[in-house]
Amino acid sequence: MGRFHRLPEGGVEVHDHGSVSDAPTSGRGAVGDHSAYASTGPARVEVLEQILGENEATAAANRQDFETLGVRVLNVMSSPGAGKTTLLCRAFEHLPPRLRVGVIEGDIETAIDADRLAATGVPVALINTSKGFGGECHLDATMVRSVLGELPLAELDLVVVENVGNLVCPAEFDVGEHARMMVYSITEGEEKPLKYPVMFRAAEVVAVNKIDLLPHLDFDLGQFQANLRDVNPSAQVMLTSARTGEGLDGLCRWLESVASGG
Numbered sequence: 001m002g003r004f005h006r007l008p009e010g011g012v013e014v015h016d017h018g019s020v021s022d023a024p025t026s027g028r029g030a031v032g033d034h035s036a037y038a039s040t041g042p043a044r045v046e047v048l049e050q051i052l053g054e055n056e057a058t059a060a061a062n063r064q065d066f067e068t069l070g071v072r073v074l075n076v077m078s079s080p081g082a083g084k085t086t087l088l089c090r091a092f093e094h095l096p097p098r099l100r101v102g103v104i105e106g107d108i109e110t111a112i113d114a115d116r117l118a119a120t121g122v123p124v125a126l127i128n129t130s131k132g133f134g135g136e137c138h139l140d141a142t143m144v145r146s147v148l149g150e151l152p153l154a155e156l157d158l159v160v161v162e163n164v165g166n167l168v169c170p171a172e173f174d175v176g177e178h179a180r181m182m183v184y185s186i187t188e189g190e191e192k193p194l195k196y197p198v199m200f201r202a203a204e205v206v207a208v209n210k211i212d213l214l215p216h217l218d219f220d221l222g223q224f225q226a227n228l229r230d231v232n233p234s235a236q237v238m239l240t241s242a243r244t245g246e247g248l249d250g251l252c253r254w255l256e257s258v259a260s261g262g
Contacts, residue, residue, distance in 0.1 A: 055173060058141035062176025065148065066159070072259050073159045075177035077199055080165030083209045084183035085113040086242040088162060091255060092120040094248050099158065099259055102151045106139040106164045113162065125150035129164060138169035141176055158259035167192070171199035179258045181205040183240075186213060190224040197231040205236045205254060212241040 066073050078084045092101060103124045105114040114126040125147040129136040133143055144161060151159065161177060163170040171180075182203035184192070187210060193200040200206065206228060214221065228235055238254070240247035 055141050058145055059174040059176045062141055062145055062148070063178070066153070066176060066178075069153045069156075071153050071156045071159055072179075072261060073161060073175075073177040074255070074258050075161045075163060075170075075175055075180045076183065077163045077170045077180065077203070078165060078183040078185075079167035079188060082165070082183045082185040082188070083242055084162060084165075085116055087183055087207065087209055087240060087251075088160060089116055089120050090242045090245065090248055091251055092117070092122055094245075094252050095255065099256055100156045101158045101160060101255075101259075102153070102156045104139075104144055104147060104151070104159060104161045106143070106162060108135050108137065108164060117162070123151055123156075136169075137164055137166040138173055139163050139175055140173040144175040158255065167196045168198055171202040178261075179204055181207060183207045183209050185210045186217060186219045186221070186224075190220050190227060193224070193227040193231045200228060200235065201232045203232070203235055205238060206232075207238045207240045207247070207251065209240045209242065211239045211246055212244045 063073070076084055076088065088103075095101065101122050103114075103117050103122055104127065105117060105124055106127045106129065107113060108129050110128070111126055114124045118124045127133075127139060127143050127147055129139070129143065136143075139161065153159070161175055180203050182199055182205070184200075184206055186208060208221070208224070225237060228237065236254075238247050238250055240251060
């Protein structure tokens with residue numbers, strides 16, 4: 001059965017070598033040749049509901065297992081190159097030793113980021129989506145479940161899921177997390193919350209990263225924050241720089257609060 005991608009305004013595409021695809025026939029959510037999606041039959045709806053239901057059920061099972069073992073889970077998302085791996089490495093080095101952290105690292109290929117995170121001393125389970133998962137640009141609940149046995153969950157307080165770098169798809173999939181954070185680089189421009197609202201809406205915290213570059217870029221931080229408020233008024237904003245350490249204290253306090261169930 002194919003995997004699915006929800007489109008920004010609620011449409012869903014299912015990819016199984018082109019076998020099924022559903023999307024709105026008009027409006028901002030439409031894609032490609034609208035006539036291809038003009039008729040939606042019961043069989044297609046059934047397939048979509050089954051796929052969505054399977055992911056939700058697996059996510060619930062993941063969450064139950066985490067809670068039974070007393071571990072909290074944070075899903076960290078961003079576009080490629082926003083700096084989430086570097087920021088997490090700095091945070092792990094900054095956290096108090098009493099906070100026991102593990103990582104589920106998602107990438108399409110390579111162990112580059114997993115190795116960097118493991119060098120900080122945290123246990124890491126790697127998911128390469130190209131190996132058995134079709135090279136997907138996100139993690140889903142089944143992928144996360146497949147590596148739970150690789151982490152000493154009973155000995156951890158917090159598991160950080162570093163999702164595959166992508167600005168849209170990861171936000172559509174519940175993996176069993178208790179909280180979500182987005183890392184956003186100021187090099188991406190002020191308009192991204194308006195153009196790609198799904199992830200910004202899904203995040204409880206938006207870490208505005210690489211803030212040390214602000215004097216060197218034509219970036220309007222106030223306009224970005226206004227755009228973010230338009231799509232997610234409740235999002236907490238943290239200004240961070242992995243290079244200078246700005247914002248690390250606040251980020252680490254928040255990570256501790258997630259681990260404690262706050």
